Structure formats: structure tokens, C-alpha cells
Amino acid sequence: MSKNYRAELTGVFGDPVDGNPSGVMEEAGYEALGLNYRYITMKVTKDGFPDAMKAVRALNMRGVNLTMPHKIAVLPWLDELSQAAEIIGAVNTVVVREDGTLFGENTDGKGFVEALERAGESVEGRRVTILGAGGAARAIAVECALAGAVKVTIVNRTLSRAEELAALIREKTPAQGEALAWESRIAVPADTDILVNATPVGLAPDSDALPEIDYDTVTDRMVASDVVFNPSRTRFLEEAGKRGAKTVSGLGMLACQGARNFTLWTGKEAPLEIMEDKLREEFAGE
Numbered sequence: 001m002s003k004n005y006r007a008e009l010t011g012v013f014g015d016p017v018d019g020n021p022s023g024v025m026e027e028a029g030y031e032a033l034g035l036n037y038r039y040i041t042m043k044v045t046k047d048g049f050p051d052a053m054k055a056v057r058a059l060n061m062r063g064v065n066l067t068m069p070h071k072i073a074v075l076p077w078l079d080e081l082s083q084a085a086e087i088i089g090a091v092n093t094v095v096v097r098e099d100g101t102l103f104g105e106n107t108d109g110k111g112f113v114e115a116l117e118r119a120g121e122s123v124e125g126r127r128v129t130i131l132g133a134g135g136a137a138r139a140i141a142v143e144c145a146l147a148g149a150v151k152v153t154i155v156n157r158t159l160s161r162a163e164e165l166a167a168l169i170r171e172k173t174p175a176q177g178e179a180l181a182w183e184s185r186i187a188v189p190a191d192t193d194i195l196v197n198a199t200p201v202g203l204a205p206d207s208d209a210l211p212e213i214d215y216d217t218v219t220d221r222m223v224a225s226d227v228v229f230n231p232s233r234t235r236f237l238e239e240a241g242k243r244g245a246k247t248v249s250g251l252g253m254l255a256c257q258g259a260r261n262f263t264l265w266t267g268k269e270a271p272l273e274i275m276e277d278k279l280r281e282e283f284a285g286e
């Protein structure tokens with residue numbers, strides 16, 4: 001039998017993209033399963049994006065992740081979207097199907113919900129309060145609402161963005177959506193079950209930074225979860241943990257969304273723990 005020396009190609013398009021750690025975890029997964037797949041981290045500018053999307057087909061790629069500034073720009077290139085990606089209005093994962101058509105998914109929010117489930121927490125019937133109204137907040141809000149959260153409250157510095165996201169939740173999902181202006185040291189709504197930091201506050205190298213909320217309103221019946229994955233134990237999680245809240249790190253969310261991408265591209269169950277350990281190892285020295 002002749003050997004196959006051709007690698008299956010996946011990767012990420014973004015700008016800036018140098019600090020994106022996805023390749024480390026995806027390639028650890030490919031290696032663990034003995035798959036001849038590669039994940040390439042590629043700088044693709046806004047101007048270069050149309051050519052890069054043509055290259056996805058020309059190079060017979062299996063799929064790509066998209067990060068800033070391409071998550072919305074990719075929409076016209078896709079043949080089909082998942083329900084969540086359609087509501088969110090942004091795609092972070094493109095899959096090239098057998099027939100050459102392009103499918104768009106958003107795995108960020110699904111990764112968030114799955115990381116909570118791995119920690120023994122379901123969003124079903126719960127009230128979720130999200131700090132931030134950007135891309136990550138949008139994906140988390142929509143997936144929580146689709147997974148059965150009864151209420152999603154968005155707290156954001158720019159109130160209009162919180163209002164827009166809350167309206168999206170009310171109109172496109174069965175959950176209630178509410179917006180709050182983020183005033184300094186804002187109290188966490190008392191009915192919150194799951195509190196999420198979906199801002200970049202606390203991300204290395206500014207790991208001393210702390211989202212400005214009144215931590216004394218966090219209680220031991222809340223779950224606190226962060227999107228920031230480096231460091232994995234953020235000050236936000238530390239402070240919430242001190243008040244008795246159960247904490248779930250952004251590293252788990254990153255690994256879970258990466259595992260979903262892996263399965264979408266390879267059709268195989270992802271070695272989630274190996275991928276998560278690799279990420280942990282990657283950030284350990286920082």
C-alpha cells in the first residue's frame with residue numbers, strides 16, 4: 001500500500017493572532033490520536049481575508065478558526081450556519097464538508113456551557129449574570145439561553161451594547177434578557193446563580209486587574225466563571241472563591257471549545273484532557 005504523506009490542514013486566521021494558543025492544544029490532540037493533521041496559526045489582515053477564504057478551498061483545508069477581526073466578515077462566505085451561530089451573528093469555526101460546502105459554527109458559548117457541566121453545574125433553570133457585552137459575552141449569553149437558562153442579565157460599561165444583547169436574548173431565545181449599566185463596584189444581582197466575567201480584565205500581563213464589582217455581594221450559592229484563561233486562576237475567581245462561590249476557569253472553556261472544533265474537523269472524539277493539560281502546561285511558566 002502506498003504511503004500518504006499529505007497532511008490535513010486546519011488553523012486560525014486572525015490579526016493580531018501571534019498570542020493565540022489554540023494550535024498548541026489542537027496539535028496535542030492530533031498527535032495523541034496519531035492523526036496526520038496540522039494546525040497553523042496564520043496572520044490574515046482584513047484586506048487579505050477574501051484571498052485567505054479562497055485558499056481554504058484551494059488548499060483543501062479541513063477547516064479554520066476565526067478570530068479578530070474576521071468572525072463577522074466570514075458570514076457571506078458560508079453555505080450554512082448552526083442555529084447558535086445564526087443568532088450570535090458570528091462564527092469562530094468553519095468546517096469544509098465532504099461536498100466542499102462551508103459550515104459555520106460558534107463553539108465559544110458551547111465550550112462555556114460544557115466547562116460548567118464538567119464542573120457539575122447545569123445552566124438549565126438558572127439565572128446567569130454576564131459582565132461584558134462583546135463577542136465572548138454574546139456567544140455565552142445565547143448558548144446559556146438556548147441551553148435552558150431562565151434569565152440572562154448583561155452588565156456592561158457601554159449600556160447600549162448591553163441593551164442590544166439583552167434584546168437579542170428576549171427576541172431570539174426563550175429566556176428573559178435584562179441589561180444593566182456597569183457602575184463602579186456594582187452589586188451582583190441577588191438572584192444570580194452563575195456569574196461570568198466575559199471581559200478581558202485580568203488577562204496576563206495585567207493579571208492584577210479585577211473587574212470592578214462589589215465582591216461582598218457574591219455569595220456561596222453562586223458559581224463564578226471567567227473567560228480569561230491566562231492565568232487560569234484569575235483574581236476575579238480568587239475574590240469570588242473567597243466569598244464561597246464555586247469557581248470555573250476560562251481554561252476549561254477554551255479546552256472544551258477546542259475539543260468541539262477538533263471533532264468537527266476530524267469526526268473523532270477529542271482527547272479533551274490531553275488538550276487541556278497541554279494548555280495548562282503552556283501557561284504554567286508565565
Ligand code: NDP
Pocket residue numbers: 108111131132133134135136137156157158161198199200201203226227228229250251253254255257
Ligand atoms: P470584545 O472586545 O468583543 O469585548 C470586550 C468586552 O469587555 C466589552 O463588553 C467591553 O465593554 C468590556 N471591557 C473591556 N475592558 C473593560 C474594563 N476595563 N472594564 C469593564 N469592561 C471592560 O472581546 P471578546 O468578547 O472577544 O473577548 C473578551 C475576553 O474573552 C478576551 O480576554 C478573550 O481572550 C476571552 N475569550 C476567551 C475564550 C475562552 O475560550 N476562554 C473564548 C473567547 C474569548 P465595552 O462594550 O463598554 O467596551
